[in-house]
Amino acid sequence: MFELSPQDWVAVQLSLRVALVATAVSLPLGIAAGWLLARKDFPGKALFNAVIYLPLVLPPVVTGYLLLLTFGKRGLIGGWLADHLGVVFAFRWTGAALACGVMAFPLMVGAIRLSIESVDRRLEDAASTLGASPAWRFATVTLPLALPGVIAGAVLAFARALGEFGATITFVSNIPGETQTISAAIYTLTQVPGGDWQALHLVVIAVLISLAALIVSEWFGRRAGARVHGT
Amino acid sequence: MLAVDAEKSLGAFTVKAVFTGDGGITALFGPSGSGKTSIANMVAGLIAPDRGRIAFNGDVLFDSAQGINLPAHARRVGYVFQDGRLFPHLSVARNLDYGRWMTGQQRDDTQFKHVTDLLDIGPLLKRRPGALSGGERQRVALGRALLMKPRLLLLDEPLASLDAARKREIMPYLERLRDDTGLPMIYVSHDPAEVRRLASRVVLLDGGRVTATGGVEILS
Numbered sequence: 526m527f528e529l530s531p532q533d534w535v536a537v538q539l540s541l542r543v544a545l546v547a548t549a550v551s552l553p554l555g556i557a558a559g560w561l562l563a564r565k566d567f568p569g570k571a572l573f574n575a576v577i578y579l580p581l582v583l584p585p586v587v588t589g590y591l592l593l594l595t596f597g598k599r600g601l602i603g604g605w606l607a608d609h610l611g612v613v614f615a616f617r618w619t620g621a622a623l624a625c626g627v628m629a630f631p632l633m634v635g636a637i638r639l640s641i642e643s644v645d646r647r648l649e650d651a652a653s654t655l656g657a658s659p660a661w662r663f664a665t666v667t668l669p670l671a672l673p674g675v676i677a678g679a680v681l682a683f684a685r686a687l688g689e690f691g692a693t694i695t696f697v698s699n700i701p702g703e704t705q706t707i708s709a710a711i712y713t714l715t716q717v718p719g720g721d722w723q724a725l726h727l728v729v730i731a732v733l734i735s736l737a738a739l740i741v742s743e744w745f746g747r748r749a750g751a752r753v754h755g756t
Numbered sequence: 757m758l759a760v761d762a763e764k765s766l767g768a769f770t771v772k773a774v775f776t777g778d779g780g781i782t783a784l785f786g787p788s789g790s791g792k793t794s795i796a797n798m799v800a801g802l803i804a805p806d807r808g809r810i811a812f813n814g815d816v817l818f819d820s821a822q823g824i825n826l827p828a829h830a831r832r833v834g835y836v837f838q839d840g841r842l843f844p845h846l847s848v849a850r851n852l853d854y855g856r857w858m859t860g861q862q863r864d865d866t867q868f869k870h871v872t873d874l875l876d877i878g879p880l881l882k883r884r885p886g887a888l889s890g891g892e893r894q895r896v897a898l899g900r901a902l903l904m905k906p907r908l909l910l911l912d913e914p915l916a917s918l919d920a921a922r923k924r925e926i927m928p929y930l931e932r933l934r935d936d937t938g939l940p941m942i943y944v945s946h947d948p949a950e951v952r953r954l955a956s957r958v959v960l961l962d963g964g965r966v967t968a969t970g971g972v973e974i975l976s
Contacts, residue, residue, distance in 0.1 A: 647841055650802050653828035654835040655904050656859035662829075665854075669845045753845050 529726055535702050536710035537730055543618055543706055544686035547626035548679055551633060555678060558630075559637030560663070580692070581631040589695025592624055596696070620697035621704045625686035633682035640674020641667060673749040680742035684735055707731050758782070758908060758940065762798050762808030762818070771795060771964040777908075781934055781941045783951040785975070786961030792944045795961075796910045799942065800835050801828030812908055832859070834906030838913040840893040842885035848896050849881040855904025868903065874936060875899050875929055891922040895929060902937065909941045915950060930954055948975050 529537070558577060562570070580588045596603035596614045606612040614620035644667050652662045668675070690708040697704040699713060711727045714720035758777035763770065771791035775782075784792045797803045798818070799810060807820040812833075817826045834855075842851050852872070856863065872878045875895045885893060894914055901909055914930070915923045927950070934941065934954060945951050951958060952972050960968040960975075968974050 645841075647837070647839070648843060650828070651835070651837060651841040652843075652854070652858070653802065654800050654831075654833065655855035655900065656829050656832065657854075658827075658829050658858075661858055665858075666843060 529730070530723065532701060533710065533723070533727055533730075536705050536707050536727065539618060539621075539702070539704075540687055540706040540708075541734070543622045543625055544683050546619075546622040547629060547686040548633075548683045550622070551626040551630055551682065552675075552679055555630060555633040555637050555682070556668070556675065558634045559641055559678070560667075562634070562638045563641040577634055578631045580628050585628060585689070585691025586695045588628060589624060589692035592620075592627065592692065592696040596620065596623060614697070616697050616700060616704060618697075618703055621693045621706060622686075624692040624696045625689040626682075628689045628692050629682035629685035632685050633678040636674050636678030636681055637671065640671040640678075643674070644670045670753050673746045673753065676742060676745045676749055680738050680745075684738050687731070687734060687738075757813060758799065758942065759809070759811045760795065760799065762795075762805035762810055764794060764798060764803065764805045766794060769964055771798075773798075773961075773964075773966060775959045775966055775969055777940055777942060778957045779938075779940050780956035781943050781954050782957045782959060783943045783945055783955035783972075784959050784961060785945060785948070785951050787946055790961040791964040792946075792961055793912055794964075796835070796912050796942060796944050799908075800833050800910055801826060801831045829858070832904070832906050832908075834901035834904060834909040836894070836897050836901050836909070836911045836914045838916050840885075840897045840917075842888075842893060842896055842900070844885050846885075847881070848877065848883050848885065848888070851885065851896060852877075852881075852900050852903050855900060859904055861905065867905075871899050871902050874932055889922075890918050891925045894918065894922075894926055898929065898933065902933070902939075906939070909939050910944070911941060912944045913946070915945075915947070927953065951975060 562574060593600065595601050598604060598607055598613065598615045603614055606614070612619070614623050648666055648670070649662055652666045657665060688708060689706070690712065693704065693706060694709055699705050699709045705713070707727050707730065711724045714724035714727070757779070760776070761774045763772045771794045773791065773795045784795060786792055794803065798805050801817065804825055805818060805820065808818070809816065809821070810818040816822070816824050817831055818824060843854065846854065852868070872881070875898055877892070877895050877899055880888065880892055880896065885896070888896065898914070915926055918926065931954065943951070943954055952975060955972055958970060958972055958974055959966055
């Protein structure tokens with residue numbers, strides 16, 4: 526029988542919320558970073574690039590630990606946020622979203638950067654001569670033409686966020702109902718005698734969600750692509 | 757009138773352009789690689805000269821001595837590119853309307869109708885640029901540049917990417933444009949026949965330098 530326990534459902538919902546929030550919040554930042562890397566030269570660009578890609582090459586546990594140091598309750602940024610804005614990341618689902626967002630960021634920026642680089646700059650020049658300021662030029666020409674890549678980057682980040690495990694569990698632990706995502710729940714179940722069968726249920730759910738994300742992105746990408754190459 | 761006195765190093769090649777335009781069509785004429793397009797780009801504000809001054813009817817567009825470099829989007833200099841450069845994600849109608857929208861001008865249906873009639877592009881309005889022929893694309897590009905109501909129009913070899921038949925198709929539109937709008941234009945070309953037919957003033961270029969200026973008779 527395929528049945529999810531209430532606790533499993535909580536993990537599924539939490540995972541979706543964490544991945545969606547992580548993707549939505551990081552998307553504007555990802556577009557800004559992708560644009561900077563694709564179009565601008567500035568001092569420290571190589572370092573900026575390296576810092577963005579760092580989570581991709583660091584062991585996730587290390588990223589999680591660094592997040593704990595900076596965004597924990599006594600962390601440099603975390604302490605300030607808690608005192609001044611009342612925003613707490615430590616051991617909250619928001620912390621899980623932060624960890625997932627950071628881990629997924631390199632993939633998102635990579636896709637967006639590539640798509641912005643592939644936008645014909647001569648079209649941007651044409652927009653300038655027609656009176657478009659740099660901000661309008663970006664909003665009406667660059668971004669729409671880069672849209673297929675932006676969508677691909679967002680879906681990639683969503684999928685990555687959904688599967689994040691190491692950084693999340695290190696940073697915000699594995700608290701059912703608060704920070705226990707699908708991955709963490711599967712891990713917990715495999716540690717319990719006889720939990721394998723239940724873990725398999727969650728595995729199926731994870732596969733289905735990822736598959737759905739890929740199909741949706743393919744569909745969006747195709748539509749956006751058709752718009753861009755418009756006939 | 758356009759007054760250009762500008763210098764720009766592009767690697768080993770230096771463009772040094774000193775000339776004035778008139779109220780009609782001023783042709784920048786010379787072989788490819790003579791710096792024509794670079795000069796047009798400097799007038800449009802797409803590249804900045806190393807030093808010099810560019811002014812139109814007394815308005816300074818660029819002046820290195822005063823530290824003035826008006827950005828391209830603030831110059832109101834229309835530009836028709838050799839390769840059209842229509843926005844592929846926008847319909848022909850939205851392409852045509854783009855400059856008016858970006859410069860914050862009121863919708864002007866009379867002008868829109870006038871320009872689309874002049875160029876016979878009314879039937880194309882709903883199409884996407886990808887579904888246009890080369891000649892249609894250049895006509896739309898002309899209309900797009902005109903409809904932002906520029907004070908000066910740059911045409912960079914607008915016929916060069918077209919075959920002979922398409923050239924014959926576009927030429928009458930350019931003449932109509934010249935006679936109908938009274939807009940000062942800079943026409944970049946390496947084709948003496950085109951220049952003779954359209955221009956009232958010719959600036960001869962070679963190796964990045966102006967070698968002669970005068971009426972179309974200096975072509976022979």
